[in-house]
Amino acid sequence: MSHAHEIGSTNFDETLKSNNIVVLDFWASWCGPCKTFGPIFEKVASRHTDVFFGKINTENEQLLASVLNIRSIPTIMIFRENILVFAQAGALPENALEDVLTQVKNLDMNEVKAQIAKEEAEQVNKINT
Numbered sequence: 001m002s003h004a005h006e007i008g009s010t011n012f013d014e015t016l017k018s019n020n021i022v023v024l025d026f027w028a029s030w031c032g033p034c035k036t037f038g039p040i041f042e043k044v045a046s047r048h049t050d051v052f053f054g055k056i057n058t059e060n061e062q063l064l065a066s067v068l069n070i071r072s073i074p075t076i077m078i079f080r081e082n083i084l085v086f087a088q089a090g091a092l093p094e095n096a097l098e099d100v101l102t103q104v105k106n107l108d109m110n111e112v113k114a115q116i117a118k119e120e121a122e123q124v125n126k127i128n129t
Contacts, residue, residue, distance in 0.1 A: 021104060022080075024077045027057060080112075083109075
């Protein structure tokens with residue numbers, strides 16, 4: 001039984017909006033490292049039922065992968081409260097994926113949002129000066 005859901009352009013936005021933490025695996029059937037990482041992704045997904053795990057086939061979803069600047073696969077992206085908090089190309093070992101998930105769960109999202117607001121304000125100041 002798969003613990004990861006197929007995600008595409010039709011359900012991407014809704015998935016991010018309706019789940020607190022979303023872990024996405026960008027992959028393709030011809031990608032050797034993706035095939036190696038797939039079972040690790042599934043295994044970690046099976047242990048974290050409080051997290052939404054999704055797989056995006058970059059062959060079928062080329063526009064979505066392009067919009068998200070996916071340059072190599074596999075790539076892992078993790079969103080929390082609809083904010084991208086982690087992105088990394090390459091297959092992660094099981095313990096590394098577990099560590100990242102723990103860090104994402106422990107994030108102070110008020111702090112993250114404050115940092116984003118600060119960065120956005122600095123960008124506006126640069127534009128206005």
